Amino acid sequence: MRESRQRRILLEELRALTSHPTANELYEIVRKRLPRISLGTVYRNLQVLSAAGVIQEIDATGTQKRFDGVTESHYHVRCLRCGRVDDIPVDAIPSLDRLAARGSNYHIMGHRLEFTGMCPDCARECEATECLCPVNRRNLHAGRS
Amino acid sequence: MRESRQRRILLEELRALTSHPTANELYEIVRKRLPRISLGTVYRNLQVLSAAGVIQEIDATGTQKRFDGVTESHYHVRCLRCGRVDDIPVDAIPSLDRLAARGSNYHIMGHRLEFTGMCPDCARECEATECLCPVNRRNLHAGRS
DNA sequence: TTACTTGCAAATCGTTTGCGATATA
DNA sequence: TATATCGCAAACGATTTGCAAGTAA
Numbered sequence: 001m002r003e004s005r006q007r008r009i010l011l012e013e014l015r016a017l018t019s020h021p022t023a024n025e026l027y028e029i030v031r032k033r034l035p036r037i038s039l040g041t042v043y044r045n046l047q048v049l050s051a052a053g054v055i056q057e058i059d060a061t062g063t064q065k066r067f068d069g070v071t072e073s074h075y076h077v078r079c080l081r082c083g084r085v086d087d088i089p090v091d092a093i094p095s096l097d098r099l100a101a102r103g104s105n106y107h108i109m110g111h112r113l114e115f116t117g118m119c120p121d122c123a124r125e126c127e128a129t130e131c132l133c134p135v136n137r138r139n140l141h142a143g144r145s
Numbered sequence: 146m147r148e149s150r151q152r153r154i155l156l157e158e159l160r161a162l163t164s165h166p167t168a169n170e171l172y173e174i175v176r177k178r179l180p181r182i183s184l185g186t187v188y189r190n191l192q193v194l195s196a197a198g199v200i201q202e203i204d205a206t207g208t209q210k211r212f213d214g215v216t217e218s219h220y221h222v223r224c225l226r227c228g229r230v231d232d233i234p235v236d237a238i239p240s241l242d243r244l245a246a247r248g249s250n251y252h253i254m255g256h257r258l259e260f261t262g263m264c265p266d267c268a269r270e271c272e273a274t275e276c277l278c279p280v281n282r283r284n285l286h287a288g289r290s
Numbered sequence: 291t292t293a294c295t296t297g298c299a300a301a302t303c304g305t306t307t308g309c310g311a312t313a314t315a
Numbered sequence: 316t317a318t319a320t321c322g323c324a325a326a327c328g329a330t331t332t333g334c335a336a337g338t339a340a
Contacts (some may be wrong), residue, residue, distance in 0.1 A: 003314080003315090006202075037177055041322070044321090061204045065304085104260075108222070114259075115256045167329090188331070208328075
């Protein structure tokens, strides 16, 4: 892996974030410093960096991939309203795998635990505006049956 | 929601499966009984049925959506080699949410726990052939650093 | 008869890839 | 100098959508 200007800056910007951006979010950020960079280059570098174990592609739900400058595995929360993903400071729970192995004929190798909820910003807006965000829609739906 | 022939048969076939098919897998199955059905109709019906709470779109990792004829929420395992998804008979663990809530400023509403591993079929083939499936590649990678 | 649903094809979205040009080691 | 990496645009796979025709209630 050679060091290119694009790759270095991409990595710097990813590491400066506590959020877990999508390729496109990162593209918009990096573009401020490298106006001529292409989205393809962003994707290619994210691929190379995560294959090399320098960054991590987080296995989040949703249609877009998300990337993490931190490689140690840890759990995440996803906001049901805005899609934002953050870290959850909960230690890994290896006992979950044993629990699963007991009830399945799969060879269990690990797990993905993703919490869902509402981020502070959305919670505030949601209360203020009675919006029809996924969260409120879910409540409505539960009410009807 | 009106009852159409396509929708009824789609639901029948989904409920007959213990696996959690993708839209395209279901399309191929339903096509045996309705040769003229279109993939668009399959997608539209899966959407309508899961919005109505009749079926469930499972929030699985991967590029394709997967659907479940059972609406009660439960945990899943995903085979890292073939992508197959099955149920895991582990009861819901609500205490996980409390654990997460304690360490985060999100309003935690739930979680998704997906186990990863190898299905019995793949485990067998993998041992027999020293294949370079994701599982073995992962081991190689760990070895190198 | 009304409006939900269909089949078809085109459009969209996120991501990957082929190419000839550029830049790093 | 050799080749990894780039920017661009086209290709791709999964999903969604517009439309005119068909069908359930």
